Amino acid sequence: MGARDRHGIDPPWGEFRHVGQGSTKIDGLAKATGAALYADDLSLPLMLHAKTLRSPHPHARLRAIDSGAALALPGVHAVITGRDLPVRYGILPWSQDETALAVDKVRFVGDPVAAVAAVDEDTANEALKRIRVDYELLHPFLDPRESLARGDPPIHEDRKEGNVSKKVELAFGDVDSAFAGAAVVIEGDYDFHGTTHAAIEPHCVLARYGPDGVLTLWSSTQITHYVHRALSRVLGLPPHRIRVIQPCLGGAFGGKSDPFSLEFCASLLAIRTARPVKMLYTREEVFYAHRGRHPMQMRYRTAAGPDGRLAAVDARILIDGGAYSSYGLVTTYYSGQLLTGPYHFPAYRFESTRVFTNKPPCGPKRGHGSVQPRFAFEVQLDRLAERLGLDPFELRRRNLLGADATTVNGQRVTSNGFARCLERVEEASGWRQRRGRLPRGRGLGMAGSMYISGTNYPIYPNPMPQSGIQLKLDRSGLVTVFSGGNDIGQGTNTIVRCLVAEELGLQLEQVRVVAADTDLCPVDLGAYSSRGTFMIGNAVLDACRKLRGTLVSAVAESWGVDPRRVRFVDGAVVDLEDPGRSLPTADAFQLAEARFDTLGATGSYNTPSLGGDYRGGTIGASPAYSFTAHVVEVTVDEETGRITCERAWIAHDCGRALNPVLVAGQMEGSAYMGLAEALVEEHEVNRFGLHRGPSLLDYRLPTSVDTPELHSLIVESLDPEGPYGAKEAGEGPLHPAIPALSNAVFDAVGIRLQHLPFTPGKVLKALRAAAAERRPAVAAVSGT
Amino acid sequence: MLVRGLRRKIGVILQLQVNGDVHEVDVPDHWTLLEVLRYRLGLTGSKQGCDKGDCGACTVLLDGQPAISCLVLAREAEGRSVLTIEGLAPRHVAAGGCGVDPVQAAFDASGALQCGFCQSGMILSAWALLARNPRPRPEEVRAALAGNLCRCTGYTQIFDAVARLATAGAATAPETSPEAVRD
Numbered sequence A: 001m002g003a004r005d006r007h008g009i010d011p012p013w014g015e016f017r018h019v020g021q022g023s024t025k026i027d028g029l030a031k032a033t034g035a036a037l038y039a040d041d042l043s044l045p046l047m048l049h050a051k052t053l054r055s056p057h058p059h060a061r062l063r064a065i066d067s068g069a070a071l072a073l074p075g076v077h078a079v080i081t082g083r084d085l086p087v088r089y090g091i092l093p094w095s096q097d098e099t100a101l102a103v104d105k106v107r108f109v110g111d112p113v114a115a116v117a118a119v120d121e122d123t124a125n126e127a128l129k130r131i132r133v134d135y136e137l138l139h140p141f142l143d144p145r146e147s148l149a150r151g152d153p154p155i156h157e158d159r160k161e162g163n164v165s166k167k168v169e170l171a172f173g174d175v176d177s178a179f180a181g182a183a184v185v186i187e188g189d190y191d192f193h194g195t196t197h198a199a200i201e202p203h204c205v206l207a208r209y210g211p212d213g214v215l216t217l218w219s220s221t222q223i224t225h226y227v228h229r230a231l232s233r234v235l236g237l238p239p240h241r242i243r244v245i246q247p248c249l250g251g252a253f254g255g256k257s258d259p260f261s262l263e264f265c266a267s268l269l270a271i272r273t274a275r276p277v278k279m280l281y282t283r284e285e286v287f288y289a290h291r292g293r294h295p296m297q298m299r300y301r302t303a304a305g306p307d308g309r310l311a312a313v314d315a316r317i318l319i320d321g322g323a324y325s326s327y328g329l330v331t332t333y334y335s336g337q338l339l340t341g342p343y344h345f346p347a348y349r350f351e352s353t354r355v356f357t358n359k360p361p362c363g364p365k366r367g368h369g370s371v372q373p374r375f376a377f378e379v380q381l382d383r384l385a386e387r388l389g390l391d392p393f394e395l396r397r398r399n400l401l402g403a404d405a406t407t408v409n410g411q412r413v414t415s416n417g418f419a420r421c422l423e424r425v426e427e428a429s430g431w432r433q434r435r436g437r438l439p440r441g442r443g444l445g446m447a448g449s450m451y452i453s454g455t456n457y458p459i460y461p462n463p464m465p466q467s468g469i470q471l472k473l474d475r476s477g478l479v480t481v482f483s484g485g486n487d488i489g490q491g492t493n494t495i496v497r498c499l500v501a502e503e504l505g506l507q508l509e510q511v512r513v514v515a516a517d518t519d520l521c522p523v524d525l526g527a528y529s530s531r532g533t534f535m536i537g538n539a540v541l542d543a544c545r546k547l548r549g550t551l552v553s554a555v556a557e558s559w560g561v562d563p564r565r566v567r568f569v570d571g572a573v574v575d576l577e578d579p580g581r582s583l584p585t586a587d588a589f590q591l592a593e594a595r596f597d598t599l600g601a602t603g604s605y606n607t608p609s610l611g612g613d614y615r616g617g618t619i620g621a622s623p624a625y626s627f628t629a630h631v632v633e634v635t636v637d638e639e640t641g642r643i644t645c646e647r648a649w650i651a652h653d654c655g656r657a658l659n660p661v662l663v664a665g666q667m668e669g670s671a672y673m674g675l676a677e678a679l680v681e682e683h684e685v686n687r688f689g690l691h692r693g694p695s696l697l698d699y700r701l702p703t704s705v706d707t708p709e710l711h712s713l714i715v716e717s718l719d720p721e722g723p724y725g726a727k728e729a730g731e732g733p734l735h736p737a738i739p740a741l742s743n744a745v746f747d748a749v750g751i752r753l754q755h756l757p758f759t760p761g762k763v764l765k766a767l768r769a770a771a772a773e774r775r776p777a778v779a780a781v782s783g784t
Numbered sequence B: 001m002l003v004r005g006l007r008r009k010i011g012v013i014l015q016l017q018v019n020g021d022v023h024e025v026d027v028p029d030h031w032t033l034l035e036v037l038r039y040r041l042g043l044t045g046s047k048q049g050c051d052k053g054d055c056g057a058c059t060v061l062l063d064g065q066p067a068i069s070c071l072v073l074a075r076e077a078e079g080r081s082v083l084t085i086e087g088l089a090p091r092h093v094a095a096g097g098c099g100v101d102p103v104q105a106a107f108d109a110s111g112a113l114q115c116g117f118c119q120s121g122m123i124l125s126a127w128a129l130l131a132r133n134p135r136p137r138p139e140e141v142r143a144a145l146a147g148n149l150c151r152c153t154g155y156t157q158i159f160d161a162v163a164r165l166a167t168a169g170a171a172t173a174p175e176t177s178p179e180a181v182r183d
C-alpha cells in the first residue's frame, strides 16, 4: 500500500458538503420512471433468442447428442454443444472445473447440455425438444456425508481427493490444553440448510459480434472484469477484441459473481450466426444456476473460564458444495478464517471440508462462507452465557477484541465500533427492562459479528491495483468519472459521484459516472467481498487529489493569491480572504486547461500486505472490518410452532456513513434476508436431485406483510484507511440475524434451535422434548 | 431451402390503449400483456422476474387496478386502459405538475430504489393505493404491497416512501432526509 492509498478521514475543504447527507441515488429517478435499462430491456436489429437444454439427471455420462432435428427446424440458426466450448473455466484459477456446456458428463439436474439460437423464443424452445441426448446414468451423490465417505464414482474424474473439493485445517495457539483446563465447555451440532439469492432479475445477456471482429457482451453480471477474462479464455479470442458491459442490474447478492454458461453460449452463438443473440434465464433456470449459500453441518466446542472469558474454539465443518468448485476454496477458508472477531480468543482450531454433490453448485451469497459459522458460534455464546448465568451482552463485553488488535489467526483489525453497536441495540430494544421479563411465548435475543471490507486476495494473483478510476474534466464544468465498479443496486456509482463532488467542490449534478464497461473504464475487480466503497472510494480520492493541486494553482495564479486561499465549494471557486471573489467551476476548469493541458487523472487503490504468515493466511485478510450487533424480538406460538419475528434492531459500524440512507438500506435488506433464511427460505434438493420448488412462490421470500419492523442504528468508527473513514455495509449486517433469532426463541420458550430453518415442525418437536425433560418422573410413572 | 427467419405465427391484430395512446399490435395469440409491452411497444419499464405471477415485478394498472401483466393475455387487455410506469410522469405533467410523479419522487427520496427491478411494479401498486386512499394506515400499506416482492430493501424504505406521501398528502414532493438514526 502506497502513501497514495491512505487519504485520511478529514473533509477536503474544511467541512463535508455531500458526505453524510443521504442524497438521492444517481440512477434513482431512472429506476423510478422505468427509464433505466436492464439486460433484458436491450434489443438489437436481427436479434436471435437463445435457450439452453439442461440435464434431467443429477449424474450421468453423455454418450451422444443428436441435434440434427433441432437444426433442421425452420427458424433455428445454430445449435451448440459441449464440443463447441470445451475449454474449462471457473472463477478461481486453481479450480477450473466448469464448461459452458457439458462435455462428457452432467453433474446436476440443470447442468447445461446444449444451446440453440432461433428467430424467437418459441422456436428455440421447440428446437430444444428435438435434441436427442443419450445418457448413461451414474450413481448420484445427494448427501455430503456420502461424498466424504466415498469417491466412487467420482463427480470430477481428475480430482485426486475423491469427491472432496477442498479441505482446510488450521490451528492457532494451544487448543487442547485450553480445553483441558477450561472451567466450562459448550458443545453443539448445528445445521445450516442451503439458501439462494433470488434476485428479482433473472440472469440475462445480449451478445453481438461485429464485423470488426469485436465481441460485445451486455451481461447481468457483478464481475465484469472476470467475465471479460473468462470469455477470452473459453472463446479463444484475445481480450482486446472483447468488450463486456454491465447494464443496470436487478439485484445479485453474490448470485451473479461467477461466469455463467449463458455468457459463453450467447457469445459463441452470436459469432456463429453473425447476428446479435439474447439469452434470458427462466426463473426455474436461475434456481438451478444457483451459487447460493452452502449447506454446512457444523460441530463447535467452546471453552471458557469461570468468568466467561473465552479460552478456545474448536470447529469441524462439512460443507456441501454442489457440483462444481465455484468460489468453494475461498468458502472453505472463510468458514473458519472469518470467525476470529469481534471477540478475542487465544486458541482456535478449525477443520473445514467441502465436498462435491450432484446438486446445483453453491457459491457466495451475502456474507460469503461466514454466515453459517456465525450462526453456530453466536448460539454457542448464548448457551455459554446461560450456563454461567451471565447476561448475553455481558458475556460478549468480557471478550471484546477491541480496536487496533490482531486476531488469533493473524488478521489486523483497525477501527472497531463493536462495543458501541452493543450499547446501541441494548438500549434501543429496551433489553435490560424486557429481556427475560416478557410473557411466555415472547422473547429477545442478541448476537454480534464482524465482516471484511474487501480482501487483499485478488482472485487471480497479480500486482496491479484492485480498483481503478479515471476522471475527465470538461470545459462545461462537468466531470465524467470512468469506474470499473459494478453498481448492482447497492449504490456504488452514487458513492463515486458523492466523493468526486466532495473532493472537487462540485454540485452532484456536475458529476456523471460511466461504469462497468471494459472498453471505457479502468479495471475494478467487481462487486464482491464488500469491497466497493472501500476500494473504489479510495481510488476516487486518489484520482481527485492528483487534480486538485492543478486546479487550485491555476486559479491562484490567475488571481495572484496564495493557493491556500483558494477553495472549491458547491460548484464554485472562492477566495477565502476576499468574499467578493469567486468563479464558477467551469471557468476554473478552463483556466487550468489553458494553463496546463487537457484535464484528466487516474487513481487507484491496492491493499497493504495483510494476513497471517501461513498457507491461507491472506484469505479473509481485509484492510478494514465492519461490526454488527442485533437484537431480535420474536413471538412463538406454542400451539402451531410458528415463530413470528416482530422487530429487529440492527447496529452496524460502517466507518463513516458516506450516505446514511444507502447504509440503512443495506442494513435493512441484510437483516430481512437473514431473518428470512432463518424462518422460511430453503434451497432444498430432493432425492431425485430436483429442486423442491424452483419458483418464487415455493421458495418463500417474505412479502411486505411478513417482514418485521427493522430499526437501523448506524455506528461510525472512523477507519484510518477507508475513504474519509468508511467501511462496508452490504454484507456484515446480515450475520447476527439468524443466531439472534434462535437466541430470542430460547428467551421466549426455552428451547434451543440449532438446525435451520426454524420450521413449525422443528419448534413443536423441541417444545415436546423440553416438556418431556421437565416431567421425567411423570413420564416414567405413566409409562409403567 | 427454406429461408430462415420468415416463419410467422398466426396472430391477431389487437388494439391496446396504453398510457393514453392507442396501439395496434400484431402478436402471437398466446402472448401476454407483459410481452407486448416489453417486446412490441418498447415499454421495458415493466419487468419480468418470474413470468408466472409470483413476484409482481410486471405489475401495471388495468383500469386503475394493479394487475399482474404476465398473467394477462394481451387480448384480455383490449378495451381496457393500461397504465405502465412510463405513463406516470407524463400523466403528472399533463395534469399541470412538473418533474416526476410525487410517488416516484418519494421512492427516490426515501432510498427505496436499490436495484430498482421490483420498483416499477411497487410504485404502481403504491400509486393505486394512494389514489383510492390518500392516508393509508401502515397495515394497509403492507397489505397493498404484498404482491410485489422486493429482494433488496427489506421493504422499510418503501414503507417510508409511502408514509411520506400519506402524511404530506400526495400533492407535494417530499424532501430528502436520512431515515436512519445515527450515532
Ligand code: FES
Residues within 6 Å of the ligand: B047, B048, B049, B050, B051, B052, B053, B054, B055, B056, B057, B058, B059, B068, B069, B070, B071
Ligand atoms: S413477472 Fe409477473 S409476477 Fe413475476
Ligand code: FES
Residues within 6 Å of the ligand: A200, A250, A251, A489, B112, B113, B114, B115, B116, B117, B118, B119, B149, B150, B151, B152, B153
Ligand atoms: S429494489 Fe431490488 S428488488 Fe426491490
